Amino acid sequence: MKNLRYLFFLIFVGSVYACEDIIIKSESDTNNLADFETAWQGIDAVYPYFGIKNIDWNYIYQKYRPKAEAAQGDEIYTVLVDLISELKDQHPYIKFMGGRQAIIYHSPRYIRDRDLFDPIVVKKYFDKEFYMAGGGYIEYQILPDNIGYMNISSFSPENLVSDFKSVLDYFTNTKGVIIDVRHNMGGAADNSNKIISYLINSYFPVPESYSKGQIIPQDPIRPNGYEFSNPIVVLINGVSYSEAERFTEMMKQLANVTAVGDTTGGGSAGSNGIRDEIILPSGKIVHVGTVDFRRYDGRPWEWIGIEPDKRITNTVRNLKKNVDNQLEYAIELLK
Numbered sequence: 001m002k003n004l005r006y007l008f009f010l011i012f013v014g015s016v017y018a019c020e021d022i023i024i025k026s027e028s029d030t031n032n033l034a035d036f037e038t039a040w041q042g043i044d045a046v047y048p049y050f051g052i053k054n055i056d057w058n059y060i061y062q063k064y065r066p067k068a069e070a071a072q073g074d075e076i077y078t079v080l081v082d083l084i085s086e087l088k089d090q091h092p093y094i095k096f097m098g099g100r101q102a103i104i105y106h107s108p109r110y111i112r113d114r115d116l117f118d119p120i121v122v123k124k125y126f127d128k129e130f131y132m133a134g135g136g137y138i139e140y141q142i143l144p145d146n147i148g149y150m151n152i153s154s155f156s157p158e159n160l161v162s163d164f165k166s167v168l169d170y171f172t173n174t175k176g177v178i179i180d181v182r183h184n185m186g187g188a189a190d191n192s193n194k195i196i197s198y199l200i201n202s203y204f205p206v207p208e209s210y211s212k213g214q215i216i217p218q219d220p221i222r223p224n225g226y227e228f229s230n231p232i233v234v235l236i237n238g239v240s241y242s243e244a245e246r247f248t249e250m251m252k253q254l255a256n257v258t259a260v261g262d263t264t265g266g267g268s269a270g271s272n273g274i275r276d277e278i279i280l281p282s283g284k285i286v287h288v289g290t291v292d293f294r295r296y297d298g299r300p301w302e303w304i305g306i307e308p309d310k311r312i313t314n315t316v317r318n319l320k321k322n323v324d325n326q327l328e329y330a331i332e333l334l335k
Contacts, residue, residue, distance in 0.1 A: 032076035035280040036068035039080055042278030043087070048210065048269060048292035049302055053088065060086050084286065089302070090241060090267045095285040107265045109238030109305060116314040117182045117237060117324075119151065124322050125331075133167050134160040140167050147334045148177035148230075152195075155187025155243045161194045168198055168228045176231035176334035178327070179251075182261060186242025189270075193221050196250055201227040207249060209270065210292040232257045233330040236308055241265040245306045249295050252309065258333065259308040261326045266305035268293040 040061050050057055060083065067079045077094075084092045084104045093101045106114075119139075123130065126149075130139040135157045140150035148171035154160075171177050196204060204221040234251050236244070236259055245264040251257045269289025278286040295301055312329045 031282045032071045032073075032079075033068050035076055035282050035284060036065065036071075036079060036083070038280050039083060039278060039286050040064075042286065043084075043092075043288050046212070046276075046290040047087065047288055048212075048290065049087075049089070049300070052300065052302065055086065080284075080286070084288075087288075089269055089289065090265065091269050091271075091287075091289040093287050095287065107238070107241075107267065107303075109263060110241070110265045111238075113182075113238030113262060113314075115316055116319065117239065118319050121319050121322050121324050122149075122151070122180070122327060125324070125327065131167075131170075133163045135162075138164075138167060140170065142171070142174060143331060145331060145335055146174050147331055148174040149180065150177065151180040153184055155184065155189075155191045155247065157187075157191075160187075160191045164195060164198060165226060168226070171228075171230065174230060176233065177228075178233045178235060178330045178334070180235040180327075181240050181244045181247065182235050182237040182326070183239040184241070184244035185239070186244055186267075189243060189246065192243055192247040192250070194224075195247070197221050197224045198226050199228050199232070199251075199254060204250075204253075207246065207296050208294045208298070210294070211290060216291065229256055231334055233333055234259045235326055235330055236261040236264050236306065237314070237326070238262055238265050238305075240306075241267045242270065245301050246270075246293055248306045249301070252306070253296065258310065259306070260310045260312055260330050260333070261308050262311060262313055263305040263307050264301070266301055266303045268300045268302040 044057055064079055064083045068076065071079050080094055081104055088105055090105050090107050090110065093103050095101050125143060126141050127144055128141050130141045132139055137153050137157050137160055138150055142148050150167060200221065200223045202223060206218050206221060209216045209218065234248055234257060236248050240248065241264065245267065248259055248264060252259050270291040270293045271289060276287050276290050278288065280286065292300055310329065312326045314325050318325055
């Protein structure tokens with residue numbers, strides 16, 4: 001009987017080690033290491049801010065490669081998330097099979113201001129229903145004080161500015177216009193350029209941008225023959241990010257524009273199409289910014305943000321009382 005039990009024990013132990021060997025040497029776990037290597041190398045080749053952020057990417061490799069080697073199955077997700085979080089950049093994300101995206105990092109100003117804007121509170125200042133434009137990404141109306149207001153929630157949609165002229169026509173006889181890009185997380189540079197083309201009467205230079213240290217040639221914005229010269233307030237906060245920050249930086253150069261609110265989120269590592277996508281062997285995709293966008297003073301706004309001309313802060317307490325300090329200051333300024 002003892003010999004029989006011992007035989008069963010040997011069979012059991014052998015099966016455990018056999019299973020363990022299968023886990024360690026599975027194709028999935030081999031892909032895990034390949035995913036890590038591809039992600040690290042892809043980011044190393046294109047990311048523009050290692051120097052500015054004092055990131056030792058080679059040290060990061062040594063730190064995480066053993067974790068990638070040891071990762072079994074879906075544990076590689078945690079390793080990749082932790083790897084990308086070392087960039088402390090809100091642009092990178094991982095796209096899993098099926099299309100789900102995982103945002104890795106939120107800037108301190110994003111965290112500070114994420115609860116300090118409420119579109120429902122904004123609408124309490126109006127006595128009319130909002131109109132919609134730009135595929136629903138622009139909401140606009142005139143305040144009781146004859147001040148125009150538009151909220152641009154994103155610069156992404158292709159049809160964002162298709163009917164922008166009609167929005168400005170609606171505001172022709174107002175005292176001024178508020179353009180609210182609080183909680184706007186960015187989008188396409190071409191859209192913000194087209195919006196600015198309605199507000200200028202001469203060629204307008206754009207801030208410089210770089211790819212792999214080389215300047216990207218850019219034409220100035222050409223006026224489209226429709227100059228809207230009413231006073232404008234641009235509302236910003238810490239959740240204004242990426243292209244919303246570039247838009248604000250450009251708008252601040254216009255004599256009739258004042259930026260009000262709080263410093264933007266600080267994300268200038270922009271996109272350059274397919275080059276931003278690092279396709280991993282497993283099919284996962286790592287998206288990382290490749291273009292170094294600059295302010296007019298030559299500095300990137302990564303981590304720095306775009307400062308308002310007039311700093312006004314909101315509070316959760318006031319928003320609960322239906323008071324938007326930033327909007328109210330803009331209204332008083334344009335009165």
